[in-house]
Amino acid sequence: MINKILYTVVALSMTVGAYAQKSDGTTKSLVKAEKEFAESLAKHGAKSAFTTFSSNDALVFRPNPVNAKSYYATAADTKSLSWTPTYARVAKSGDWGFTTGPFTDNGAEKAYGQYLSIWKEKDGKWELAMDLGVTHNKALNKSESLFIEPKEFFKPKFATDKQRNAGTEILVTTEKTLNTTLKSYGVVAFASFLNPDVRVLFPGYEPIIGKDKAMAFYNGMVKNMTLKTTKADKAQGGDMAYTYGVATIDYKADLRESFNYVFIYERQADHNWNLIMQVFTPAER
DSSP: OHHHHHHHHHHHHHHHHHTOOBOOSSHHHHHHHHHHHHHHHHHHOHHHHHHHHEEEEEEEESSSEEEHHHHHHHSOOOSOEEEOOOEEEEOTTSSEEEEEEEEEEOSSSOEEEEEEEEEEEETTEEEEEEEEEEEESSOSSOOOOEEEOOSSOOOOSSOOHHHHHHHHHHHHHHHHHHHHHHHHHGGGGGGGTEEEEEEEEOTTSOOEESHHHHHHHHHHHEEEEEEEEEEEEEOTTSSEEEEEEEEEEEETTSOEEEEEEEEEEEEOTTSOEEEEEEEEEEOOO
């Protein structure tokens, strides 16, 4: 009986040690946590992996945003999902970052696509805060890896809740301005908000990388777009932020669709917020 108890303790210790999700504020540590997440799912299934790696308030888009732990408490388990991070960044405060890359679902109906995961640091480890993805045909283009480390480290030591909320409100105002401009000028409005290296994930398409390609995509297909922001969150260092909500798209082909969206912003030297990532997933209404 004692040996059995000791074996159980050792086994649990090995499992925790294998998936430590340790954060040291670097992109390297975030990519490692993401890979550990993928390995955990392959070995133990989605229920165990999402329960272990997600924060208590993490959201997954299935297709609409729901609490990750609540969803996987009742969802069918699977080990068929695999993915590889190919692009990742971490805020200079080291408190949150994101990864994205290709995924494959080898389930009953094989599927391919791109995912986005947003992670937050808590008590020295990375926790999954948000997960979503888009599907497309088997990729024709190979994904090149790009993991960008923060250029500096900065985290305010004495920031108050009021100061943090004020920073978030600035971002909400920025997105309201974007939405107003979209209503007035159509998708050409994105030209003033997209960073040169922006990445767009849209159902049915491989990643659209670069401002010129993104604008060609929008101008070629979209007539109008409106955004309804649900929430915004900003890194403590003030250099990166994200929003999510619902986008209504009117196509030039006289069709309207609703999407859940996640936008990631980066503050520029002129203090403006530019979009570096846009992800759209079909919304269920």
